[in-house]
Amino acid sequence: MMQDEPLFAASGLSKSYGTHVGCRDVSFDLWPGEVLGIVGESGSGKSTLLNCISGQLEPSEGDVLYRTQDEGMKSTQAMTEPELRKLRRTEWAFVHQNPRDGLRLSVSAGGNVGERLMAIGARHYGDIRNSASEWLERVEISTARIDDRPSTFSGGMQQRLQIARNLVTHPRLIFMDEPTGGLDVSVQARLLDLLRSLVRELGLSAIIVTHDLAVVRLLADRLMVMRGGSVVEQGLTDQVLDDPQHPYTQLLVSSVLMP
Amino acid sequence: MIHVENVSKTFTLHNQNSAVIEVVSRANLAVQSGECVALTGVSGSGKSTLMRMIYGNYLAASGQITVGGVDVVHASPREIIALRRHTLGYVSQFLRVVPRVSTLDVVAEPLLRVGTPETQAHERASDLLARLRIPEALWQLSPLTFSGGEQQRVNIARGFAHHFPVLLVDEPTASLDGTNRDTVLALIEEAKARGAAILGIFHDAAARERVCDREIDVSGFKAP
């Protein structure tokens, strides 16, 4: 009943900047349809890890593997740059904390959503526009706004647009860096709900980096707790949050009002 | 369906001088299909802790827990997730849901997760909500805006939506009025009748009397 090969795996991943350690000896597997949360405070190495596994940063040691459609599990270091870039705009997606980093602010909402389609060769304006409308609806942005620039959108709308822009090519794996950071609580809830249903409907795998334990409780199946570049504890999300074993995790959980 | 052998649980409070608290010690129990077993014992005796270990929410310190053939203590997270999705349901006392999601969707979600078509899942959810007397006018609202009693009934509806072969229920009838209490007990009886193994905590003695086949006193699982 279970697929016995992961979609994505990291093994012994380390990244150091001279003597400074970004992350150290991180290993995990991610299966199709699974959501992995990575938590830790600022400087814990979670962003470095995310950049290493999403191919934006070369790890100093270790390996990142992805199950490609044609060749099975393949090391991302063994991939050529064009292969990796193609992966990043087709089967992978990256949602930035600040939507301004993930959107083209001078391009209309429809153009933002259509870009990935055009990047993989879509050349029919009507089709591209229909896909864009469909995805705007899906992330609850009125299609009347399709020709408006994202600079006229609220923060929550921009974030939803960024998600639509990423999901339009039906990726299999989505990386998210503090996706709800900087949003109002009510807007966060709406986004969480959206992400949850999209993950379920599309069978997406996701890796979410956040410092917000409430976010991972609602979204992540599994949790990794990082501190000082290392993973101090990992396991089932509710188990790690409700019965933390490591002193640091206990401190983290007890520092939150309502995890 | 549930086997618990020699299970112990300690909490180490690292931030309080590494104090070690032993909550459950050498627990043994088994629940068969079609059977409902009540955990008894005074408050603080470890009933909830035991339930949470069986659910995989707490890590057992030692011993063995098997649910539907899965070794819960040593299973990988994804094995636990699959177990919870298909086999093991948990009706807790508290509703924990994403804000803004409608009550109907909250109840239908366990069905959608196992691949039930949306219309069918919503039918089943509507049916349960109607039986538990949640006014239809509320179904499209988030249950987080409801009263405590209503939230509890939504939680029960969610717990019983998918026909789990193994069910853990924590105080399902607490603070419910007579009619709703009857409905919940009827749901438990129906689950038993279709062969579910049920382990529960019931403070309500009459309810326990009605649905449970036997009782296990948890106080016996405590280190002397």
Add this chain to the structure above:
Amino acid sequence: MSTLVREHYNFAYLDEHTKRMIRRALLKGVAIPGYQVPFASREMPMPYGWGTGGVQVSAACMVPDDRVKVIDQGADDTTNAISIRKFFERTAGVALTERTAEATLIQTRHRIPEHPLSEGQILVYQVPIPEPLRFLEPRETETRKMHALSEYGLMHVKLYEDISQHGEIATSYAYPAEVNGRHVFDPSPIPKFDNPKLDNAPALQLFGAGREQRIYAVPPYTRVRSLDFEDYPFVAARAEHQCALCGALHTYLDEVIIDDEGGRMFVCSDTDYCNERQQANQETGNDAG
């Protein structure tokens, strides 16, 4: 060659080392059609934006036997065209002409002559911004990578924006095109009406951007395909009027204001072509065609 030239300037102003450097860049550009070759652009005795790139390319190609024509927006008699023509007259002493058919080397700003070019002719374009992807991607490192990997989806985002905002591809000049099935390039700010003339042309087409220090080329008989959408195909648009002077219905027209009441007329932007037609019309006693 006049005394002035011999006494004060090397032939065509640039020293021979510089010309050799530019010729190397040109050869590379011809070898990889549409690829932007970096070159060490020199300071020229004219400001940037006045055709310094084109002038350097022309100077590197020029031989004493050349007959040179310079146009600006199609016209031989505008300030920019006249100063560049005088520059070459003085520094190279070459023959000058206004006739497209007679010229061996034509330097142009913003137009391709109407008269079909022929084998052996060189057309040198002045280019302000050589990078077609610059509109959406400000990083040079990234645009170079995009060219290297043929990642041209972004070009269509620009065209998508045009259609969504104007109902059609409103880009009317500097219209991006794909050269030889490989590189997407900016044909300099020529009207898109001229884009079809780039395709499979018998002449050698060279592009020079002085400030941006880039040279690129479209060798003779190279496929140049203007980008478009399946449902919004490329259209070589022109004003739907007739030239008021020669009556042409097939040329690119300039709109000219003729009085303070807002009166206007349309005339061929290619002055040489228009004159040629006017003369022919007089000879045949015909005033339209």
